[in-house]
Amino acid sequence: MRNIGRRGAVVLGITGMVAPLTLALGAAPAQAASCTTKSGPYQKQVEKFLGRRVDGRQSAADCTAIRAFQAKHGITPNIGYAGPVTWGVMDLMNKQKAVGKKPNKDGKCPTNKGRIACVNLTVQLSWIQDGGKLVYGPVPVRTGRDGYETRTGLKKIYWRDIDHVSTLYNVPMPYSQFFDGGQAFHSVGLSVWNPPGSHGCVNMTRKDAKKYWTLLKKGDDVFVYGRKPGT
Structure with a gap:
């Protein structure tokens, strides 16, 4: 995202509150008024x-x-x-x-940073760990869709706003914790499995976003890795 000022930048990480799109994996039959009688490929x-x-x-x-x-x-x-x-x-x-309670089994999220929030884009999970100890999670998340991918790498939480509202989309972003330009952890009022994804933010349930708010603080590390399916 280009630099358009602090307030302007943070709103760009808001989740995509738009109708989900059919992914380029194949198309379903056209919308009908009643249940389809056709068997699908899956x-x-x-x-x-x-x-x-x-x-x-x-x-x-x-x-x-x-x-x-x-x-x-x-x-x-x-x-x-x-x-x-x-x-x-x-x-x-x-x-x-299948990940269970060992989300960092592969050791890809750093264990030498103290408390850190990890985001695995490949399986759309996030958790908080302290060294090698799991503090919270893993929890399902909804990250950036194709063209708006959540950026990978090591970052830090630089701004928190518990009652943030996007001035760009005029939608609430409760428990926002910004870690990379306009990309932030925040709760969302829809399923975290809702396709195709956000505009770059890491969407969570209200319960999980609230817990992240209590466990993290400004300056804490965030590590994002992997690749979201379909991006």
Whole structure:
């Protein structure tokens, strides 16, 4: 982001509060007024994730369950189609669950910095550690979408604003902790799995953003690494 002044810069990290876009992984059928009867390319995987009978054939009950998942996480079109975007969200959830309570098992987030907030873009997880000790997390996050990627590297929290409001988008950014220009940790009023992502900020649930606010302070380190799927 170009330098347009401190206040102007920070607002550019606001999450993308726009309708989710279908990712360039394939397209679902056009929006319809009712549930689709078509089986999607990821039908079996989606059925298994939702605890449905895994037969690869779309049923009315399958569609209802898929639509509920899509509605919860802002996936469009919300017609119950087991397409690449829906499966992509589910697959990410599976990978996040597999991480368990050892998010820094690969040692990529520095352990010689004392207290530090880590962000793994590849699995969309963040946590706080102190040396080799896990302090909080890992928690799911929503980072920058394609073209607005959350920048990688070692950074520091330089400004905090508990009741920040974006003057650019006129939307609230509670518990904002800015660490790189306009990019910040903050809570968001939608699913953290809502595709395609933010405008660069690290979105969190209100609970997690509030906890980060209590555990971090100005000057604390932040380390961002990896690459978000689809960017």
